Amino acid sequence: MQPYYGITIDKQDQEHLYIQVYKHLRTLIFNNSIKPHEKLPPIRKLSAILGVNNVTVVNAYKLLEEDALVYKKIGSGTYVAPVEDELENERDMEERHRIVPYDFSVSSPTADLFPVKDFKIVIDEVLERDKGYAFGYHESQGFFPFRQSLSAMFGGSKVALDPDQIQIISGAQQGIDLVAKSVLDYGDYVFVEAPTYTGALASFKLKGALIVEIPILEDGIDLEALSQQAKKLKPKLIYVMPNFQNPTGYCYSVEKKRGLIEIAKSCGAWILEDDYAADLNTGDALVSPLSAYDPYDRIIYVKSFSKVLMPGLRLGYMVVPEALQDEIALAKHATDISTSGLLQRAFDLYIRKGLWDRQIVLMKRIYDKRHAVISRYLKSHEVPWVHYHLPQGGYNYWITMDAALNADELMWRLNKKGVAVLSGSTFYHLQLKSSSFRLSIAAIDEKEIEAGLGIIFNEIEAMYHEMSGSKPGLMKSQVL
Template sequence: MLPYKTLIQVDRNSSVSLHIQVCNIFISLITDGTLQPSDMLPSSRILADLIGIARNTVKLAYEELISQGWAESAERKGIFVLSKLPVRSKAFTSDAAAAKNDAATFDWKKDFGKILPNENLQQITLAIDDGFPDVRLAPVDVLMREYRSLSRRYHGKNFLKYGNAMGSENLRVALQSYLAHSRGLTTSLDNILVTKGSQMGIFLAAHLLLQPGDQIAVGVSNYGSADDTFRFAGASLLRIPVDDHGMNVDDLERRLKKNKIKAVYIIPHHHFPTTVTMSMERRMKLLNLAKEHRFAIIEDDYDFDFHYDNKPYVPLASIDHDHNVIYIGSISKTFAPALRIGFMVASQGFVESASTIRQLIDKQGDTLLEEAFAVLFTDGEMDRHFRKSLKIYKQRRNLFCDMIKANLKDKVDFKIPEGGLGVWVNFDKGINLSALSAKAAKNGLYIGDGSFYRNESFSPNALRMGFASLRENEMEQALAILTNSLP
């Protein structure tokens, strides 16, 4: 007989009843090959004595096994593993070990290049991130109040059913108005797709535009997750230099004489990671090139709302009369990163195709959350939030830059950004950023090591240092730790 006293261990503190625990253990013994079809199970009396539970509990476990089709009862003989079950070979490795052993499992696509996992900032107390909003400023209580209110109303129950993959109509109406008055971007509801953040917009655009072997033009310095998305779609990257005035469109024009591209990906406001803004002259020239060479422009305008020293340029999408621009924006970046709401604006046909792909991934968004955001837009709450946070973030930017100058002195070089939520800081070549990040972590501060900004053409000794999510006392504490962590 098998060593059931060792094999069957029950937890009397568990919320799962004892007879179900015993039943589940027997199922595991059958499925892993320890017990085979027609094997006899110990009598209820013997098993009860072995594992220290009541005989009636064992009987209930056996009845459950039989009802689920794992065992059968033979009159005056006992309980047996169901004879009709297929024979299972004994598993000699644990499930965890098997999961790590690729040879023991099925094949799947594993080559994702060097895509870095997200940092889990939810578990970190003090961090210099690369430019996230301060979630403490967001009117989350107002949003949740509207969420709860909608869920309780009779008509709100409809929002719990399947809806339009393009997103809440009320939110699209609100976005239509918001884009018109904030960016001069006039569009119709059929041109707007609500997404789960800007990253979903980039993914959808990439998989509609790009086939294996296609080329897409991107900056030498660029948002790494966008690069990864384009590669995952099968495209190769044509790197174009980026200077203080944004992507060098003259260089792009020269490259187009020898290279055919399907799209250009740009971040015209507060380029990631360097924070530079693309000049209007280059924007106009890029639009002309798109028309001439028939390529798409993916315009990632993730934090348009935060400009401190001057009015922002209008997006390319606002002055595109040839319908070549796919405009991608984010509410997550201006409200709270975990609340995944973004949008794509493009031609009606493109948006319809993107919503079809979205159905395959996600079916639809969180309609109640989208409806709650719609209320915040129409009630003016979002506008008040933008104005309030813009004032606070400008103060924090100025203070943070002053503190960097005072604390890091000749160790770094940077320019005060005109907008956005982070500062691009170049460190002295003698400073090892990986070592700096590790030492700061030991002292209680999270800060990146710069690896996310590097690619095959760009390897700066620099960090994008976010100021928006830090209060004054937190800035002082963070920069003190960082300073003490320098060699």
């Protein structure tokens, strides 16, 4: 019941209580705080926990069911529905596509983009070469030749990296969890971008940290707000995504990167850099890691490979400051001893053969085409009640509507028309309302993008005119 006791309901808010309950439960589902097929609390139990009546919880559960986030078992209760990562086979994927043909909510590539043949070759070669040793226990820090390969690859960012600084992890989420366990104590302040990745918020909250949201601007975190709060609260950790931030797609300027590092140094905070999608840059986007500008060794760098390959490939690495290496190593060993040895050896060979570089080129080519389609559409369908930012890479677009419009309502309306987006309220710690939403092009092709955007913009226009009482008519607007 632990996740449910963290839900706060504001009875003074004009928003209906059942909507607030629904949003909180939806966030718990999205950030995996409650797992697929896990039973939700009985209505009376949750009502008592939240201090609301039974009807409020009933209505919240109904909304979750309408959004296909839960399912009912007669005589048993309400359960969390499986998310896309847990779909069992291709038929399930086809069924999801039939129900949601225009899916802008998924932030991982589709299975057809996974280099199956290449991976089969390297796995077979590793098994032939290493025999049963590939399945044995491995050093908790990670397979040393793999760390050497990563050190050389990281050197491409013009940052010298010793293999001993690298900790292999089972995905970026595990890396964030390890940092939370190693660095944070109950009551410590953690500063995060607003909006941000909710999986990180969940890790920090489970450690009892106090989360402070700092607005993110088009060129990076708001340094003035960060500096003011840092002087008052002395955060232990600052969590950021400087390159193609999730969900906004924003990139930090060099000035913002340097300013962030200086503020963190002045208040004694560690910086946790989540490299979400820096590989997928286009044009002249600046994608150097923060460590390229850090003379203080205060940055913990976390990188996952799942966003370029597949979400089920739970593999990544951390670059750990010397002062934290022992604590991180102990936390890793206590969590799962070590990451899959076979996977580490296979990916090491995958890198050494140049296949990783080739896959990056392929993925960038695919996403460049999708970026071109969505950019062209947005520029040709500008309206005064919609603002947007064109990212220089990654696969997320942050769309902001007129302040009077509610992104949650848009999400519900689009869901009924076979279009999936994620409301901006999903990506905040406390904010329950948002006029922004995230579009992801990770799992939708060019033809579907244009058709899906047509449905989205028609629905936004309908909402705007319902709100204003005006007649439809397109006008030019500002690009953020």
